[in-house]
Amino acid sequence: MNVRSRLLLISIGLGVLLNPLNSSMIAVALTRLQHAYQLDFTEVSWIIFSFYIASSIAQPVMGRASDLFGRRKLFLVGLAVAFAASLAAPLSPAFGWLILFRVVQSIGTSMMVSVGMALIRIHITEKQATALSILSIFISGAAAIGPFIGGVLLQWWDWPAIFLVNIPFAVASFALAWRTIPKDAPPAFSTRKMSVSQWLNLVDASGILLFTVGLVALLAGVLSAKSSGELTIAHIAFGLIGLSALGIFAWHEWRAASPLIPLRTFAKYPAMIKVNIQFVLVNLLFYSIFFGLPSYLQLMRHMSEFHTGLLMLSLGICSLAISPAAGRWIDRVGPRPALLASGVLMAIGSVLIVTMHEQMPVSRLCLALAAFGISNGLNNVGMQAALFQASPKEIIGVASGIFMTSRYMGTILSSLLLSIVMGDRFTTGAFRLLGIILLVVALAFVFMSWRRQETALSESKR
CATH class of the missing domain: 1.20.1250.20 (MFS general substrate transporter like domains)
Structure with missing residues (x-):
């Protein structure tokens, strides 16, 4: 550069x-x-x-x-x-x-x-x-x-x-x-000569409203249930309203002339859909560890906040350290090998979580954190490179936005998963169950990476 x-x-x-x-x-x-x-x-x-x-x-x-x-x-x-x-x-x-x-x-x-x-x-x-x-x-x-x-x-x-x-x-x-x-570059249209209705159609105001109402209602219902610790009729109603609004949104986007999210284009380039699904899985797994492990270490291993912080910092350091090498590797051979390696490391880390017990040496904890940290560094670069391969340049802005929304969806799902598995208190058995679930997620990610067709680049040039 x-x-x-x-x-x-x-x-x-x-x-x-x-x-x-x-x-x-x-x-x-x-x-x-x-x-x-x-x-x-x-x-x-x-x-x-x-x-x-x-x-x-x-x-x-x-x-x-x-x-x-x-x-x-x-x-x-x-x-x-x-x-x-x-x-x-x-x-x-x-x-x-x-x-x-x-x-x-x-x-x-x-x-x-x-x-x-x-x-x-x-x-x-x-x-x-x-x-x-x-x-x-x-x-x-x-x-x-x-x-x-x-x-x-x-x-x-x-x-x-x-x-x-x-x-x-x-x-x-x-x-x-x-x-x-x-x-x-100068836009292909002039908004000065547009009527209000034409401008609203251009920005897909109806789609933005439906998307906002659907996502706010769905997430508000889910997160309210999580924060209150119980599921009420109001939470269910919010969730159903959100799902209904998102369903209408999808129907609207398929028919709209200038859609907020071009579903027809996504259907034409299915690799974009696969990338976003994989990114949800990656963040579900990573943030389940990022949010869940500190509480486990403090409650079950009786570690101080300082020592817990030091251990968790190693997760971020491993992720940062591998990123430059990941970039050079992906520039040479493409994202698929890095994503496969990442999936294997996530599976190894999950197995270490499954075998965790209260007397397990700190060195094995560090090994698990290193596996998750290195895999996160590979994923941060590899998934974005895969998105670039899969996305046409003319919609790269909205494709990047949806990609980042997938990150937040994975983060929110990880929080919900921890609430469901752990309940009111952390136990070693519950944390092992979490490890089994994360192992399934990691294997699903490996399978999707293995099956990933190397046609995204040719698709983006059509």
Whole structure:
């Protein structure tokens, strides 16, 4: 890569890291927020859920908007929105306002994630997997060190710092992006001459509304049931409303002239569907370990928070360390071998979880974490490279947005899986059962990678 491409990649990385950084950093601030706004844990946990829900919706919507109106514009607007929300959040007079600013922050950072991947796909034409590996370091690194940064900020100041820390990243990214991201090509249409109805049809306002209502209702029902610890008629009603709205959305998208999610195109390129299914499985497995293992270590192995944090940090370090090598490997031979290797490592890690017992040496725990960490690094690069192979350039924005929504779906499913398997308390037996389920997930991923047809690249050139 030349110097301009490297600066372009840095500008994208500094913007993209804001989404995972803010989704992970907030976890250590929940207790402070409970005291600041006089809330119980169930109420304050919506500061996390609202970010996940908003990101899940905003990723494909903003990806589609970038395909229509220009990727440079959307990236810069996203930085401005995230900057404004980060300034406003510490001034929230009530928790409802904080949730609102958190949602706005999620929308702004989502613009950058889906658009950032599209910018790499279009403007970095050589060694794309290497570029993706560097982007993966920004994303995975931010998620891994987010709780640590949040803890340091809370130690020296208070919860407003976890919002204000975004400002230097946003400013640096904006300054670099303004100089390095090429200007958008003129759009193939002019919105000035469009009527309101024509403009609404162009952006698929009906599709956006149906998608938003469906996903919000479904996730709100599921996450409310999880946070309250019981399943009520209201939760079931929310879930049914969400599923119904998403079914109508799919019917609408198949018929729409300018759909938010081009289902006909996805049907034409089935490799895109397979990539997203695999990405859901990957994140279901990884975040089940990421969220579940710390509680197991503290409750069953009686490890301190410090030692648990050190062990979990090894997961992120292994993921980051393998990413550059993964990028070079995938540039040479394509994503399929890396994905197969990742699936085998996930299966090995799952077997180690199945055989776990309270006297198991820490070295075996480290081996399991290394297997999951290395597989995560391979997946972060390999899955994005597979998406690039499978997706036509003209819809890369919305394809990237849906890809990132798949990440959040896997994350949310992992949280639900832990609730179902563990119940009210963690036990060694329950954790072994979790390992068996994750082994099945890993083997399904291996099977899909083995069967993956190497036709995605030719499909994307049709």
